[in-house]
Amino acid sequence: MKMNIKQLLEQKxxxxxxxxxxxxxxxxxSKNVAFINLNDGSTIHNLQVVAETIEEAILAKINTGACIKVEGNIVESSGQQAIELNxxxxxxxxxxxxxxxxxxxxxxSLEFLREIAHLRPRTQTFSAIFRIRHALAFAIHQYFNDNGFFYLHTPIITASDAEGAGEMFRVTTLDLNKLPKDENNNINYKEDFFGKETNLTVSGQLEGELGAMALSKIYTFGPTFRAENSNTSRHLAEFWMIEPEVAFYELEDNMALAEDFLKYVIAYALKNCKDDLEFLEKRLLEEEKSKPQNERSELALLDKLNFVVSNDFEKLTYTNAVEILKNAKKKFQYPVDWGTDLQSEHERYLVEKHFQKPVILTDYPTEIKAFYMKQSEDGKTVRAMDVLFPGIGxxxxxxxxxxxxxxLKNRAAQVGIHAEQIWWYLETRQFGACPHAGFGLGFERLVLFVTGMTNIRDVIPFPRTPKSAEF
RNA sequence: GCUUCCUUAGCUCAGUCGGUUAGAGCAACUGGCUGUUAACCAGUAGGUCCUUGGUUCGAGUCCAAGAGGGAGCGCCA
Incomplete structure (x- = not known):
């Protein structure tokens, strides 16, 4: 195999x-010597090439962005790097x-680089981000594999709209200019490719549950699509989601899994992406110099990650969180009331001001959560959990x-989901049902947190957002 | 979808109260320089002031609509 810059710098x-x-x-x-800094993306560090005997015609073509092949001798450097290529x-x-x-x-600016997404991986910042993104993806597979989970491939194209997780992207081969109609003048999906309406998946969870009812411990890790008109720094129309689903787990087991899992993958990045994280930390510190004191982060990036890895997450119920928020001195734009969903400002207050650490909120009111969540004895709440991270939500x-x-059938009916649409899902509750639990982790939100970036469009190579799918 | 801000050279930005020929730094280009680290020094060139319409003797500057982008909110991961 050909040697890359990372190997060359390590072997010295x-x-x-x-x-x-x-x-x-x-x-x-200068007159007698030229120095060329090279990068091949294998590491954040550049290789310095010294060109003393290279002809002027070649040298003239060596500009920023050009791709070159250098053959030479590895020598000790008299400059700030250990070695260089003569x-x-x-x-x-x-x-x-x-x-x-x-x-x-x-x-x-990050905004400018977003507009040249085909070239931005060539920058230090983005190559560092994408190396870290890779390491996190790898760590996720490693964690689940080491803990007896099976990677289950759930479908990308789905005919069910059961989860209600958001607007969906239609998948069709029908000619949009000549749509076939049925006897009631509605579109006749029987003529479509699958013989019914189909969409891109908004979640692999329902199919994931089917897998857990046989393999006990499964996880999915795949693309997920939401056609919501969301214009924020933490939403994408196409993103990657990790969804473990475990038979015989109850909520407490689920919480323990989520915490252990997050700590493992963050620790993996700390151990394996040190150079890239140090670069991003420096970059953040530079950026924050231009901000007023009260908007700067209290911890540098590496300290923040180490803090999360070495401290317990705060765990409390929705009901207790509402009490804390009601007693808070801070004036909120939206009032806090038991039964209504918490607003961003409420979650931020709990995580960033009150506890100053990751928080797991549990036992939400039934009405504000999805139909498939375990109903509690109290008849008012479900066994739900949200993990909230500082800066991310x-x-x-x-x-x-x-x-x-x-x-399950009754709750589905209450929210307007017909049993025949999800008959296969409901059957798992008739044939060998058991307690089980799972969660969905937004991969890009994890990458955001670990890299310290603030816009989700900067942690996926080619972001898909409303009115934006150029690259 | 809602609120709000922004758009001036390749990039980052300045441009006063509406006034005559629109500026800076970096990049580029030319020249100089024996080892540089976002090299340095000198010089040269570079503009649809986002678009369209309006107000005005006069618009980069004011008004309206549109386009693109950011931040916040909602939806959520």
């Missing part, structure tokens, strides 16, 4: 020959016209599931 084999292909970050040239031969693989290439060796939503056939 001074005196040996090496060939590296990478993109030019900067070039500094170029004997440089081949231009791809030029980058400096008049047109939009990335410069200077600070660009809800990162996990989950519950123990209603495993009683009659209760």
């Amino acid at each position: 084999s001074i005196g040996t020959q090496a060939t590296i292909s990478a993109w030019v970050r900067t070039k500094r040239q 170029a004997e031969k440089i081949t231009i693989l791809g030029e980058a016209d400096p008049e047109k290439y939009p990335l410069q060796p200077k600070k660009h 809800e990162i996990i939503g989950g519950s123990q599931r209603e495993d009683n056939f009659e209760k």
Whole structure:
């Protein structure tokens, strides 16, 4: 295999020959020597190439953004880096016209980089983010595998609109200009590809439950689609969700799983992405210099992550949270009342002001939660849980599931879901039903938290949001 | 979907009370420089002031509509 910059910098084999292909970050040239900083995305660190004997015609084409292949000798550096590559031969693989290439060796705004999403992975910030994103995805699979979970692939295309988790994207092969009609002049979906209305999935949970009723411990990790007209820094129309589902787990087990899982993957990033996290921490500190004192974060990025890993999450019921909020001195824009859903400002107060740590809220009023959640003895609440993170808000939503056939069927009917639509789901409550629980983790929200970024569009390579699907 | 802010050179931004030829830093280009670290020094070039319409003797500046973007809210992960 060809060596990359990460391996070369780690091995420090001074005196040996090496060939590296990478993109030019900067070039500094004087009369007799040129210095070229190269990066191939394998690490946040650049490789310095020294070019003393390279002809001028080649050197002239080595501009920021160009791709080159360098063959040379690894030598000790007299500069600030340990080693550098003394170029004997440089081949231009791809030029980058400096008049047109939009990335410069200077600070660009995240908004500008979002508009050139095809090039932004070449920046330090975004390559660091995407390496961390990869590490977190890997850690998630590792955690579940090590703990006896099976990765279950739930469908992307679904005919059920049962969860009611949001507006859905229609999937059809019908000619939109010539829609077939039935005898009542409605669209005849019997002629569509699947013979019925289909959409992109908003959650793999219902199918995940089917898997848990056989394999006991499963998880899904796949793309999820919501056609909501959401314009916020924490919503995407296409995002990745992790949904474990476990037979014989009750709410308390579910909470313990969520906390242990989050701590594991964050600890994994701390251990395996140190360089990238340190870079992002420095970047954040720079950015915060321009903010007023009271808007700066209290902990630097690494301290924040270490804090979350080494402290217990605060756990309390919705009812207790409402009490705390009612007694809070802070004036809220929206009033707090038992039975209404908590607003962003309420959740932020609990997490960022009152407890100053991750919070798990449980036992929400039945009316404000989904139909499949386990109904409590009190007749007023369900065994739901939301995990709230500072700066992010809800990162996990989950519950123990209603495993009683009659209760589930009745609750579904109450919210307008017909039994025949989800007959297969209901049957699991008739054939060997058992207590079970699970949750959904928004992957991008996790990446947001770990990288310290603030807009969800910056932690997915090619974000899909309303009116935006360019790349 | 709602509220609010923004849009001036490739990028980041300044532009006073509506006034004559729209500025800066960085990038680019040219030249200089024996080891630089977002190199440095000197010079050159670079503008549909987002678009359309309006008010005015006169609009980058005021008004209206539209487009794009940000932040906040709702929906949620």
